[in-house]
Amino acid sequence: MCEKPKLTYFNGRGRMESIRWLMAASGVEFEEKFLETREQYLKLIKDGCLLFDQVPLVEMDGLKLVQTKAILSYLAGKYNLYGKDLKExxxxxxxxxxxxxxxxxMLMYPFCPPEQKKAQCASIIEKVTTRYLPVYEKAFKQHGQEFLVGNCFSWADVQLIEIILMLEELKCDILAQFPQLQAFKARACNIPTIKKFLQPGSPRKPPPDEPYVAKVKKILALN
Structure with missing residues (x-):
């Protein structure tokens, strides 16, 4: 029996959350090791586990995978969520x-000084609703399919449902102008593996709070 992938990161969303989402959507069980001290983090660096001295770290298939996009790409390819050809x-x-x-x-938002959060939130919402969400809305409207590419569930769909739910935490009606995305959300949330990940007790992490931000800053020695 193959060992479960081991994920090493902080006990919160951050850059690991998209990796958790992709594994969960693929039906893959994984184990997590949470960094609680700076000493743990420095030991990973000293032991040569972090290619660029950064987490997240995913250990699987005899590899120590770092760099978020590289990890996501590997998982998408491994679990058949990367289309049928190079064009897809x-x-x-x-x-x-x-x-x-x-x-x-979204990752930077919790680390903003309190006096800047209102403006930062407004900036995110403006950019997302004018530059990004219209692209996905148009894609679904043009091809009339259930998923973004080739009418097959892919890495892109997992990323999209994750970010939709995160954005709704900032503005609950952010999809009001996007009926295609509303329909996509309903479909995606009913995919069995995703539905399971959205249930209480899953490895999905809550929105970052002040204690989480403080711990991350302490571990990484951020001012």
């Missing part, structure tokens, strides 16, 4: 990188 893979990459752009904005 390129389309999936484009859509997935768009959602990763949004993820990057």
């Amino acid at each position: 893979r390129a389309q999936i990459d484009m859509y997935a990188e768009g959602t990763l752009d949004i993820t990057s904005m």
Whole structure:
């Protein structure tokens, strides 16, 4: 029996959450090791586990995988969520990188000074609703299919449902102008593996709070 993949990160969303989502959507069980101290993090570096001295770290198939996009690409290929040919893979990459752009904005938001959060939230919502969500809405409207590429569930769809749910935490009606995305959300949330991941007690992490932000800053020695 193969060992479960081992995920090493902070006990929160961050850059690992998209990896958790993709594994969960693939029906893959995994184990997690949470960094609680700076000493644990420095030991990973000293032991040569982190190619660029950064987490997340995923250990599986005899590999120590780092760099979020590389990990996601590996998982998508391994679990048949990467299209049927190079053209579909390129389309999936484009859509997935768009959602990763949004993820990057969302990752920085909890670390903003309190006095900047209102403006930062408004900026994220403006960019997302004018630049990103219209692209996905148009894609579904044009091809009339259930999923973004080739009418097959892919990495791009997993990323999209993850980011939709995160954005709704900022603005509950953010999909009000996007009926195609509303329908996609309903479909995606009923996929058995995703439905399971959305249930209480799953490895899905809650929105980052102040104690989580403080711990991350302490471990990484951020000012």
